[in-house]
Amino acid sequence: MIQPKPQPGILDIELYVGGKSTVQGVQDILKLSSNENPNGPPISAQQALVAAAPSMHRYPDSDHSGLRSALAELHGLSIKKIICGCGSDELISFLCQAYSGPGLEVIHTSHGFLMYRLYAMAAGATVVAVAETERYVDVDAILAAVTPRTGIIFVANPGNPTGTKIPDTEIVRLIARTPKDVLIVLDGAYADYVEGWDGGAGFVERYSNVVMLRTLSKMYGLGGLRVGWGYGPQHVIDVLNRVRGPFNLSAPALIAGEAAVRDLNFVTTHRAQNNWARAWLVTELAALGVASDPSEANFILARFVDKNYAEACDDYLQTIGILVRRVGSYGLPHALRITVPDMAGCARLVSGMKAFMEQVK
Numbered sequence: 001m002i003q004p005k006p007q008p009g010i011l012d013i014e015l016y017v018g019g020k021s022t023v024q025g026v027q028d029i030l031k032l033s034s035n036e037n038p039n040g041p042p043i044s045a046q047q048a049l050v051a052a053a054p055s056m057h058r059y060p061d062s063d064h065s066g067l068r069s070a071l072a073e074l075h076g077l078s079i080k081k082i083i084c085g086c087g088s089d090e091l092i093s094f095l096c097q098a099y100s101g102p103g104l105e106v107i108h109t110s111h112g113f114l115m116y117r118l119y120a121m122a123a124g125a126t127v128v129a130v131a132e133t134e135r136y137v138d139v140d141a142i143l144a145a146v147t148p149r150t151g152i153i154f155v156a157n158p159g160n161p162t163g164t165k166i167p168d169t170e171i172v173r174l175i176a177r178t179p180k181d182v183l184i185v186l187d188g189a190y191a192d193y194v195e196g197w198d199g200g201a202g203f204v205e206r207y208s209n210v211v212m213l214r215t216l217s218k219m220y221g222l223g224g225l226r227v228g229w230g231y232g233p234q235h236v237i238d239v240l241n242r243v244r245g246p247f248n249l250s251a252p253a254l255i256a257g258e259a260a261v262r263d264l265n266f267v268t269t270h271r272a273q274n275n276w277a278r279a280w281l282v283t284e285l286a287a288l289g290v291a292s293d294p295s296e297a298n299f300i301l302a303r304f305v306d307k308n309y310a311e312a313c314d315d316y317l318q319t320i321g322i323l324v325r326r327v328g329s330y331g332l333p334h335a336l337r338i339t340v341p342d343m344a345g346c347a348r349l350v351s352g353m354k355a356f357m358e359q360v361k
């Protein structure tokens with residue numbers, strides 16, 4: 001049949017499946033499948049959103065000046081080198097569109113965030129997945145995969161769904177040995193959970209081929225609003241602004257995002273709470289025989305003996321309203337990614353896991 005055909009490769013893109021949020025017949029859901037802040041968004045952001053409602057007929061600010069200046073002030077960055085996206089997903093898409101394409105390769109690590117692969121394919125690029133070592137990004141493996149056709153290297157640090165973080169010394173080694181015409185994207189979606197770390201912003205200042213991505217979807221609890229941002233060399237930001245639509249962020253997203261960023265205590269409080277609950281959860285699960293790697297994010301990757309066991313655990317947890325994430329599509333079929341809940345949620349999860357283990361004994 002004659003009909004319009006998409007560009008080659010588009011139909012090979014697998015559809016992204018987000019974290020489950022409902023189970024038929026179960027009312028009391030504990031959603032731990034999308035790495036959301038269990039306490040929700042800052043009150044300041046909610047109030048800003050309500051206050052902005054009467055102005056919804058106005059188009060948003062196309063250069064995002066309020067949000068960018070709040071980010072620049074908070075992180076001590078140059079406002080000119082900040083770009084905002086409809087989630088950091090959109091910035092990944094801009095990067096792939098601008099710096100990859102047919103004939104070019106995009107490198108990501110084997111357990112790396114799926115959107116790198118999907119947007120690289122949408123741009124017509126060839127995707128190169130590089131092995132990790134015991135669920136840690138392996139810089140030597142990445143370097144070995146670089147060719148004259150490499151356009152972009154994506155590294156999430158901490159990684160999703162592994163939660164592991166490689167030290168800055170490894171990033172330095174990656175940057176030093178990568179050709180200067182290859183863009184290195186350091187995705188710091190979970191950097192807010194690492195106290196005292198700049199997420200890679202310092203590397204952006206020093207090198208002309210490094211970009212940092214961040215999001216307000218995780219720590220700031222604004223996943224539903226879609227606010228991400230990037231920090232990059234001026235020449236890269238100028239390019240990304242050419243592929244960015246002028247009104248890519250809605251006015252409510254800009255207003256609530258700015259209020260959240262200016263809410264200085266929010267991150268400190270929620271980081272402390274997350275990291276404490278995470279440590280408790282890891283210890284309790286380990287006592288049940290469920291291992292996980294040291295996580296620096298707001299989730300842990302629980303490992304089981306095999307895929308069947310992991311899936312049986314997920315099935316059981318669903319029956320009691322606890323939703324976690326299967327990560328077979330990340331090459332980790334024997335694991336489940338679990339967002340760190342509040343302490344009540346942690347207790348409920350651990351007792352659910354215990355009950356599952358009793359059942360399969």
Ligand SMILES: Cc1ncc(COP(=O)(O)O)c(C=O)c1O
Binds near residue numbers: 089113189
């Ligand atoms: C590593 C990583 N990067 C980027 C994103 C995209 O976040 P958002 O588009 O919500 O800003 C996510 C979301 O899960 C992620 O885990």
